[in-house]
Amino acid sequence: MTTIHDVARAAGVSISTVSYALSGKRSIAETTRRRVTDAASRLGYQPHAGARMMAGTRTQIFAVTAPLRHDTYAPAHMAFVLAVATAARRHDYDILLLTEDEATKGLSRVASSRLVDGVIVLDVSAHDERVDLVRSLGLPTVLVGIPDDTTDLACVDLDFEAAVRLAVDRLTALGHRRIAHIGHPQEIYDRGSNFPLRVRTEFGSYTGGLGLEAVFVTSETDGASVRATVKALLDADEPPTALLLHAQESVQAGVLGYLAERGISVPRDLSVISVGSTFDTSRFEPALDVIPLVATATCDVAVDLLIDSLPFPPTPRVQYVAPEYRSFDSVAPPP
Amino acid sequence: MTTIHDVARAAGVSISTVSYALSGKRSIAETTRRRVTDAASRLGYQPHAGARMMAGTRTQIFAVTAPLRHDTYAPAHMAFVLAVATAARRHDYDILLLTEDEATKGLSRVASSRLVDGVIVLDVSAHDERVDLVRSLGLPTVLVGIPDDTTDLACVDLDFEAAVRLAVDRLTALGHRRIAHIGHPQEIYDRGSNFPLRVRTEFGSYTGGLGLEAVFVTSETDGASVRATVKALLDADEPPTALLLHAQESVQAGVLGYLAERGISVPRDLSVISVGSTFDTSRFEPALDVIPLVATATCDVAVDLLIDSLPFPPTPRVQYVAPEYRSFDSVAPPP
DNA sequence: ACCGATCGTTGAAACGCTTCGACGATCGAT
DNA sequence: ATCGATCGTCGAAGCGTTTCAACGATCGGT
Secondary structure, eight states, rough: OOOOHHHOOOOOHHHHHHHHHOOOOSSHHHHHHHHHHHHHHHHHHOOHHHHHHHHSSSSOOOEEEEEOOTOOOOHHHHHHHHHHHHHHHHTTTTTEOOOOOGHHHHHHHHHHHHHHSSSEEEEEEETOHHHHHHHHOOOOEEHHHHHHOTTTOOOEEEEEEEEEEEHHHHHHHHTOOOEEEEOOOHHHTTTTTTHHHHHHHHHHHHHHTTTTTTEOOOOOOHHHHHHHHHHHTTTTOOOOOOEEOSHHHHHHHHHHHHHHHHTOTTTTOEEEESSSOOGGGGGGOOEEEEEEHHHHHHOOOOOOHHHTTTSSSSOOOEEEEOOOOOOOOOOOOOO | OOOHHHHHHHSSSHHHHHHHHHSSSSOOHHHHHHHHHHHHHHOOEEEEEEHHHHHSOOOOOEEEOOOOTTTOOOHHHHHHHHHHHHHHHTTTTTTEEEEEEHHHHHHHHHHHHTTOOOEEOSOOTTHHHHHHHHHHHHOOOOSSSSSSTTOOOOOEEHHHHHHHHHHHHHHHHHTEEEEEEEEEOOHHHTOOOHHHHHHHHHHHHHHHHHHEEEEOOOOOOHHHHHHHHHHHHTSSOOOSEEEEEEEEHHHHHHHHHHHHHTTTTTTOOOOEESEEEEEEESSSSSOOEEEEHHHHHHHHHHHHHHHHTTSOOOOOOOEEEOOOOOOSSSSOOOO
């Protein structure tokens, strides 16, 4: 292993000069700096992580806690973890993965052992046990997702409310007055899951404010339930002319399958928009207009927030990421 | 932050006594040990990770590299990462997640900065660029999956060959003589993906050795291709009486869907076994007998191998995890 | 030609831990 | 009673880095 001593010797300077030359924390003559960086890269010098943690104030590691609940959609989950890792690497940070059963114990442990400089908390639910913990830990932390009580917390999330309004506006602009929102299984709402609730609530109040006829329905995820849900919706006296989907991939696919089966054409007979989806709706048959939940967008913001505040906790705030509408021609004026 | 000094003062002993009492590396009088451990837990003492790395030889961190290819099945991927993390925690190890674009650069970095004590390489393919790297790094490493050239490497994987034999034996015992193996898309085999090839090869040679009529077919993952593949199989002159499935979840579901559509009853008309699957085949309709690829089983072995060898690289070897047959009544004698 | 400021560089301290060598006390064997 | 071995404890060195205080050299202003 090559140490800072080796580099110093090779460059013919003292170790402090090497340290300053590489960190840029003091002015160093350009020629000296070159000699040092050359020697360093020639020897393949990498500072000893432990020594750096010990002497400096940074560990260059973030902890990420990402609970895997039984109804977690693994691809999205993975995408968020990866997005955090990628964003962190851009700032020379590595990611320490804390598993669910370690969510609290693990956080305390890495905090008091000074292993990490900060924490990214993923998939935050309305009442999340990790929230109180990070508050008490005083470790720089950013939450991805918004809990009920955001006191003292820095949170980042897609602006689901704006996303709903964006979708509804698009539909009303085309003349739709009767819109149905198909959501997640009931259990999700009961448990206080974060954004499904926010979507549902905003859908209710925004359409209400506009004087629209709006219906909200939950649906279990199995094929039969999905079909039954959509059937009930379409067989009503005054069926909706547009659907706002916020549910898992298989459910949305199931809805489209059932529509095709009944010979209902999208968007001619019925307009459909997918909101807050983490998967690719352009590969559906037919492709669906979508206001996606983009892992990279959200996680980039979260990591930037954390980096900027170091070594202190970020200023408490709720940072919304603006929604973006992606059109694949699944909406049209009502028939 | 409470340091070893604080504990020493509280317990009325020297810091070296604290260190020995907590590590157990020298004999300490029982009463002294008690005083120390009491003080430590009372003060909530956690050794400083950096200091420990610096002084000791262990960092208590493993790196995990888990590339996310475009055809990676995310739930399985996640399950393996989690399984490694969980197994590692049992030995007081944390997991540093290396993302795909960092697969090689990241490995070198954590190696030369002495950030990790070892590496777990997940989802190894036949010709994996990470393999040469870990060989040259000399860092204790265990691969999950088996590359073509295993020289100097410690590898762990399900015994896919034995799994195939187990499945075939089950079928022949019931009297089946014509078995078809539906595999992954052609691309997967072309790329040299590891276990799909091993399954295909063993299926060919084992059924050949038994004098069975065996067919191997690939299938793209879209619904139409799956249906076409199965149709061709069943419309042959002498159609198979049993299917051995080794493909992704949607393909296996598609096969079952098409069978149902054609009014073919499993297992009355056709026996079906799923091999090396990472998902839950018992929730299929009908449920499928399966020889699963269990993430926890494999990763536990991998982590144990690594832990046991520390601080040296593990003895090179290929360690197979025995397959296990789980019956859900999807096989029966041929009609 | 001299003084103070600025610039580039250096030695040394400090970070918290592990571990080695040493030392007094205790004990069993002679 | 004496000696050697064993046991429990301790002081101090050392791990590789960052950073502070300090120092000589250079330079512009008088």
